[in-house]
Amino acid sequence: MKFGPVPLESAAGCILAHKTNLPGRVLKKGHVLTAEDCRDLVNSGMETLVAARLEAGDVEEDEAAKRLGLAAKGEAVSEDTAFTGRMNLYADVPGILVVDTDAVIAANRIDPAITFATLPNHSKVLANRMIATAKIISFAVANSDLERAEKAVQGAVRIAPFKPRKIGLVATCLPHLKITTMDKTRRVLEDRLSASGSTVVEETRVPHDAPSVAAAMAAQAAAGADFLILFGASAVVDRHDVLPAAVDLAGGTVSHLGMPVDPGNLLMLADVEGTPVLGAPGCARSPKENGFDWVLDRLLAGVETGPDDITAMGVGGLLMEIGTRPQPREVKRQTPASRIAVIILGAGKSTRMGGPNKLLARLNGKSLVRHAGEAATGIHPSQTLLVTGHLAEQVSGEVADLDIMPVFNPDFEDGMASSIRAGMKALAPDTDAVIILLGDMPMITTADIRRMIDTYRDNPNGLIVAATADGKRGNPVLWDKRFFHDLSSLRGDIGARHIIAENPGFVAEVEVGPSARLDLDTPEALKEAGGFLPDT
Numbered sequence: 300m301k302f303g304p305v306p307l308e309s310a311a312g313c314i315l316a317h318k319t320n321l322p323g324r325v326l327k328k329g330h331v332l333t334a335e336d337c338r339d340l341v342n343s344g345m346e347t348l349v350a351a352r353l354e355a356g357d358v359e360e361d362e363a364a365k366r367l368g369l370a371a372k373g374e375a376v377s378e379d380t381a382f383t384g385r386m387n388l389y390a391d392v393p394g395i396l397v398v399d400t401d402a403v404i405a406a407n408r409i410d411p412a413i414t415f416a417t418l419p420n421h422s423k424v425l426a427n428r429m430i431a432t433a434k435i436i437s438f439a440v441a442n443s444d445l446e447r448a449e450k451a452v453q454g455a456v457r458i459a460p461f462k463p464r465k466i467g468l469v470a471t472c473l474p475h476l477k478i479t480t481m482d483k484t485r486r487v488l489e490d491r492l493s494a495s496g497s498t499v500v501e502e503t504r505v506p507h508d509a510p511s512v513a514a515a516m517a518a519q520a521a522a523g524a525d526f527l528i529l530f531g532a533s534a535v536v537d538r539h540d541v542l543p544a545a546v547d548l549a550g551g552t553v554s555h556l557g558m559p560v561d562p563g564n565l566l567m568l569a570d571v572e573g574t575p576v577l578g579a580p581g582c583a584r585s586p587k588e589n590g591f592d593w594v595l596d597r598l599l600a601g602v603e604t605g606p607d608d609i610t611a612m613g614v615g616g617l618l619m620e621i622g623t624r625p626q627p628r629e630v631k632r633q634t635p636a637s638r639i640a641v642i643i644l645g646a647g648k649s650t651r652m653g654g655p656n657k658l659l660a661r662l663n664g665k666s667l668v669r670h671a672g673e674a675a676t677g678i679h680p681s682q683t684l685l686v687t688g689h690l691a692e693q694v695s696g697e698v699a700d701l702d703i704m705p706v707f708n709p710d711f712e713d714g715m716a717s718s719i720r721a722g723m724k725a726l727a728p729d730t731d732a733v734i735i736l737l738g739d740m741p742m743i744t745t746a747d748i749r750r751m752i753d754t755y756r757d758n759p760n761g762l763i764v765a766a767t768a769d770g771k772r773g774n775p776v777l778w779d780k781r782f783f784h785d786l787s788s789l790r791g792d793i794g795a796r797h798i799i800a801e802n803p804g805f806v807a808e809v810e811v812g813p814s815a816r817l818d819l820d821t822p823e824a825l826k827e828a829g830g831f832l833p834d835t
Contacts, residue, residue: 371455389428396418516571542578563592
């Protein structure tokens with residue numbers, strides 16, 4: 300390929316290097332110049348322009364990206380259409396991304412213009428997640444170099460699909476460990492297992508001693524569990540501590556104790572008569588990502604994991620700042636029939652209201668949650684969920700005649716993030732986007748929500764659509780499925796504002812006026828709006 304200034308009298312058939320304006324039209328970068336283009340450029344006063352001319356043996360960028368992507372594509376991976384020198388690869392099923400790291404490095408060292416990038420090796424992915432991209436930087440590359448890259452990267456990315464397992468959970472008890480903590484530990488574990496289709500078939504709680512744990516493991520295996528997870532009431536601090544000693548008593552083998560991942564250091568990997576056994580570190584009681592997730596997910600996908608694999612996790616094993624977000628150049632894939640759901644958040648204790656549940660307050664003859672429910676169902680979404688917590692029966696009763704499914708959040712006191720997670724967990728798996736609507740915003744209308752959906756469908760890069768009041772972002776917010784993992788991983792009581800702040804290139808806005816920032820969470824605000832609390 301030759302690149303540089305080209306006289307316009309011989310530029311027909313060349314590829315334009317930079318966007319160029321003409322009266323009444325624009326020639327975009329990558330445009331193949333026609334004779335008419337060249338005449339118009341001459342008439343506009345130009346004599347030369349910068350362009351690329353392909354030579355014999357060159358492969359243009361889209362075809363090259365397609366060939367590279369297809370060469371790398373392995374099991375359970377699909378591709379999209381190559382465009383502007385890029386082809387993206389996607390996971391067909393939930394599982395673990397397995398990358399031949401040496402193959403990718405070798406392909407990337409053939410020609411700087413031939414590039415292939417992936418998510419980190421052994422990333423947990425859901426179906427339709429973008430996992431890799433083949434990008435040709437120049438307008439064309441030499442076929443000889445491309446063939447070498449194809450050979451080097453052959454089958455370099457695949458998905459190891461999750462395999463549903465029957466999980467036996469053994470948890471030990473000590474006086475300091477609350478029953479509510481143990482109950483929450485099980486719920487967190489069940490959430491971790493959901494992507495793989497695995498289920499906890501039985502939980503056994505026993506005293507914190509090796510014989511009791513060993514007996515419980517044997518009983519679980521006899522009852523049909525094919526994967527055992529142990530939660531100790533006290534952390535494992537030595538090879539002869541309770542959990543590893545229990546494995547010894549059960550006739551098993553402890554293959555590794557400890558890992559260079561923080562949080563997650565105190566993990567135990569073992570085996571009892573062919574049944575995998577994981578001793579969970581204390582941090583696994585929290586839904587926050589930790590080393591336990593890395594090993595659990597690999598085992599559930601059938602990816603062989605041993606001491607060498609675990610000790611290699613130290614680089615990147617400091618997880619304090621790890622976050623997951625959509626890939627920079629990912630394009631929204633949707634149809635006019637995209638399935639859009641609504642989650643109404645209505646689980647809070649209304650602390651600022653002074654005691655009564657604000658969602659039961661009356662405004663214009665209806666409760667606040669009723670206003671939200673009618674606005675949501677008016678768009679006929681694929682699914683409408685109402686997340687409840689405090690006074691759940693009374694709140695859900697206000698919309699009982701509407702097509703709304705209540706979802707109880709047992710952890711509602713933990714804050715808004717727990718309610719968002721509960722709603723996300725209840726979403727249908729084929730949902731393309733979700734609108735998160737606060738239950739105490741009665742002025743949001745069906746028309747407002749429809750405008751947000753129209754903006755989402757009309758804007759290819761609008762993966763997040765936020766309602767605004769005089770240019771200031773408020774609620775509700777529409778989220779494309781590319782952010783579902785982020786929403787399902789939220790913590791605390793700050794909502795998802797930081798996700799919006801971190802992804803400005805994907806945010807579209809819809810001005811709806813003051814209603815986007817009007818939430819009636821104090822007696823004064825409610826009275827000023829003309830509402831009142833019913834007698835209790």
